[in-house]
Amino acid sequence: MAATVLIGLVSVALVMQQQKQSQRQIVTLSQRSMHALASQRLLSRGEAVSAQLADALVNPLYYSDLEAIGSAVGNVLRQPDVSYVLVYDAQGRLVHDGSQDIERYGQRMSDPFALEVIGAGGQLVQRDDSMLDVSTPIRIGDQRLGGVRIGYSLATVRDDEVAMADAMQARLDEIARRHLVGLGALLLVLLVLGGLVAAVLQRRLVRPVRQLAAAAQQIEAGHYHVEIPVDARQDEIGDLMRAFDRMRDSIARHDRDIRRMAYTDPLTGLANRLALRESLDQRLLQMQGAAGQLALLFADVDNFKRVNDTLGHDAGDEALVQFTARIDAAVREFDIARPQLARFGGDEFVILLQVPAGSGADLRDVAAALAARLVEEVARPIDIEDRRVFLGISIGITVFPDDAGSATMLLKNGDIAMYQAKLAGKNGYRFYSLALDQAGERRIHMEQELRGAWERGELSLVYQPVVRMEDRALVGVETLLRWQHPELGHVAAPVFIDVAEQSGLIDVIGPLVLRAACIQARAWQRRFTKAGALFIAVNVSPRQLHSTVFAAEIEAALHDSGLPPHLLHLELTETAVIGDEARIGQVLGELRTRGVKIWLDDFGTGFSGLNHLRRVPVDGVKIDRSFVADLLRDPDDLALTSAIISMAHSIGITVVAEGVETEGQYEVLRDRGCDLGQGYWLGPPLTAAECDALLA
Known part of the structure; x- marks a missing residue:
């Protein structure tokens, strides 16, 4: 009997030790997972919001429209965890901070993050123990107008992590105490069933905890489709597993929302520049070593600035929405597999057309026909605020692999061809050619040489x-x-x-x-x-x-x-x-x-x-x-x-x-x-x- 009791006590001690190890493992892994997910979600949100706000502030900053800048900054300041939003010019002087009087207007930023922000050529993320600072330059073409900074407080994130970890630890401690009481009672009542009780505990307690720990690792790696075995048990483990399942679904939903914000143009609902670039890279990677062609149509609405200047930016947004509907309808008229329409920025649109090998279709003819249809469609007047507005569209067409072998060169060549279409009188289209590229290079070279020509005599x-x-x-x-x-x-x-x-x-x-x-x-x-x-x-x-x-x-x-x-x-x-x-x-x-x-x-x-x-x-x-x-x-x-x-x-x-x-x-x-x-x-x-x- 002494040996049996000793064996039972040793068994209980081993189970207790294993349980404590499992508790520590799940608490540690869960805390890491929650910290990584919270940090990544805050970072992704900050980058997306900063990029969108930078795009929205191009025209207001260019025209020094403090009211429009303040409105946009105020919308972001009202978001949770946002501590400050700063809009600055190209010299690092403060333009707006979301306040009514802008007490620091025109002063150069001097905080610890300011030096890196002013010199940054692209989006920059900086952080310390208490703050996450996300900055994005504001540009028109190659001209940098300034930038915008958004500061997110990390205190709330840490507090949430600590509270959730404490809650999980308390719940696990409570579960452990209840099961240990049951184990002791079972051991005292029927020592013979000790082994069976240990097996039941292994099945009903340790395995779910390990499954949750493994699931936490998968979610931490971004695999939100991981299966969590949720059953009908009504104890704390069942509650914990169901709560973990809901948490996984919530994180996956927020991830989809963030990706939609990062890859979708908020005004037109089209794919944005980032989504277009990733799609173009993926298509070119799939076409490497295989036959087939891809055409890129780079379109820019002619004289669109006149709409914003005369009717206002709200009317300009309405015009862009109407143009988007027309362009999308024109693309759908053509029997093209997997066409993609994206808003590249401002009044610029990009259309990707792909013809698989063996289809028999001439992609250049299809692209030319579509471009001609777009010119005809956009030339029709649009009604905005009881006024008829007449605009046009200039389109540059470039073809892979004839004109370029990379996404960067395709976009550059499309822009060159579009610019030539504008020089030719606008409201038309041009195919990219090497001669056009060389002419553009000569023009750029001449412009560089003309600078300082007077001083040089x-x-x-x-x-x-x-x-x-x-x-x-x-x-x-x-x-x-x-x-x-x-x-x-x-x-x-x-x-x-x-x-x-x-x-x-x-x-x-x-x-x-x-x-x-x-x-x-x-x-x-x-x-x-x-x-x-x-x-x-x-x-x-x-x-x-x-x-x-x-x-x-x-x-x-x-x-x-x-x-x-x-x-x-x-x-x-x-x-x-x-x-x-x-x-x-x-x-x-x-x-x-x-x-x-x-x-x-x-x-x-x-x-x-x-x-x-x-x-x-x-x-x-x-x-x-x-x-x-x-x-x-x-x-x-x-x-x-x-x-x-x-x-x-x-x-x-x-x-x-x-x-x-x-x-x-x-x-x-x-x-x-x-x-x-x-x-x-x-x-x-x-x-x-x-x-x-x-x-x-």
Whole structure:
């Protein structure tokens, strides 16, 4: 009996020891699992919310719309565990913190995380013992406007973990106590059944605990489909297993929600940039070494910014939703297997088309037909806020594996082709070609070389004489810009002027040209008596004309050079004033009051030249060289030129004829009463030194 009791006691001791080990194992593993899941879920949530908030703040930050920024920041601040939300500019200065008065507005961020945040090129996650900081840059294209930071408190997460671990430990302790009482009673009542009781305990207690521990490890690894054996037992183990099963389902549901937020565009419901990139990578990986083609259509809505600027961003969002429905309907019209439509960002959409090997379909033909259908569909007007809006779409098409072998190159090539579609007049589509890529590279290279060209002495000014048609007396010169590159040689003015316009370099070069021309004209006045009434004409680009500092630049050039205002003639095209006639007319009117002369260049080639003479104050018009070139051969050009001269004289403005290349053209224009003329027959463009000799 003593031996039997001893064996029973040893058995009970072993069971107790095994139970305690199992308890420690499940508590430890469960606590690790809960900590990992809570941390990962908070991190995923922070990254997703930060990325979405960064996308939502692009336009508000660009236009310094503090109200819109505050509204977006306030929505995030109300989320649980969020301690702060900071929006900063590209220099790290605070733009908004969600408060009403923004006491630290404009101050540079100086907290321990700030230095890494300001220098980060992409999304950055930092943490310490009490805080998780997630920052995301805010960009437009390659330009970084600033960024947004969201701070999550880790105190709540730790408290929840400790409370749940304590609760689980208490429950396990309670279970252990109850079963130990039962074991003791069974041992005292029937020692013979001790072995059977031990087996029952092993089956009913230790095995479920180990199963839960194994399940916790699987869930920790992200395998939410793991099976948890839930039965109808009504004891604490059964409660624990059912609670663990519900916890697994809850974690899996939250994971799906987070993934949906991370991979879905919230406005249109389409796949977002991240989902598209992962899908594209997966498709390309599946197609490696196999036949078949994949086409990528990179689409951008033309002039969409005009909707946001005129009707507001809510109307812009409504327009995007309508465009999404139209694009999706157009894609469904085509019998294409596994097409994918995604919103790449802003007003950009990407469509993936795939044709398996042996289908017999030509993917290029399918892509071209779909692109043409999209152009036709988007061109139809849309009704927004009781207004009809007309927009277009530009589409670039690139094909794998013909054009590129990676997702990055496919997206880049699609963007290049789309840009070429816009350059071709918008509302159309273009296929990617190597020539387009090389042209883009040349354009980028030219833009890089144009930066600093003035300081390096590569840019220079020449002056084409303007003569009075009556007696061929020199009355003025037109300033022309030339670029002599050490490697590229002479670069045509229309080419590099267009590059300067598109890149914004004209904002730097234009004022330099204006100032240098005024200084040169004043120098001629001081040196030559005949140059006292010699005017100098300077071309003004549309970008300069729309600048808010345009008038100030003119004033500065006249002040620094000492040139009388009436000897400065500004030449601008009628397309430069389209869209803002009222403001530009006011600016030009103030300059004319000072004495500056305004000329309308390339007159007769636009859509509404006569209308601009009425709405924009000018002192004269310049007949485009295309009319002068065929003056002697084309009766229509002669009639039109004569009509322009008569019309201009009837309203009291001067007429200049460009491109006078022959004596016959000169005589006809003189007989028709043209006031001034310029061209190679009257005088080619001259350097400053050659003008000195001419004036001497």
